[in-house]
Amino acid sequence: MSLAAAVVMLVMIWSLVFFILLPLRLQTQGESGKVEEGTHSSAPEVHHLKKKALITTAVALVIWGIVVAVILLDVFAISDFDIFHRMGPTGGFH
Numbered sequence: 001m002s003l004a005a006a007v008v009m010l011v012m013i014w015s016l017v018f019f020i021l022l023p024l025r026l027q028t029q030g031e032s033g034k035v036e037e038g039t040h041s042s043a044p045e046v047h048h049l050k051k052k053a054l055i056t057t058a059v060a061l062v063i064w065g066i067v068v069a070v071i072l073l074d075v076f077a078i079s080d081f082d083i084f085h086r087m088g089p090t091g092g093f094h
Contacts, residue, residue, distance in 0.1 A: 001071055009067065014060040021052050021059075 025048060030041030070076065 010064045017060045018056040
């Protein structure tokens with residue numbers, strides 16, 4: 001695995017985890033009772049972005065470490081996922 005591939009994988013995992021955490025514990029303007037003129041009541045009042053970014057970084061690094069370890073240690077091979085038995089013993093397609 002190249003360094004560029006590792007960085008791209010980290011960015012992708014970080015983005016996915018961030019979008020999963022983004023709506024959690026979100027307090028809207030409607031819930032707080034202070035709706036600004038010209039905005040929807042579902043607009044965020046308290047979003048905790050800094051805290052969510054830090055949690056995302058920690059979770060993403062753990063997931064990324066596991067994925068990189070699985071890739072570098074060759075835990076799985078493509079032939080392990082060949083459910084239609086199309087690959088020969090050497091790994092090539094028949």
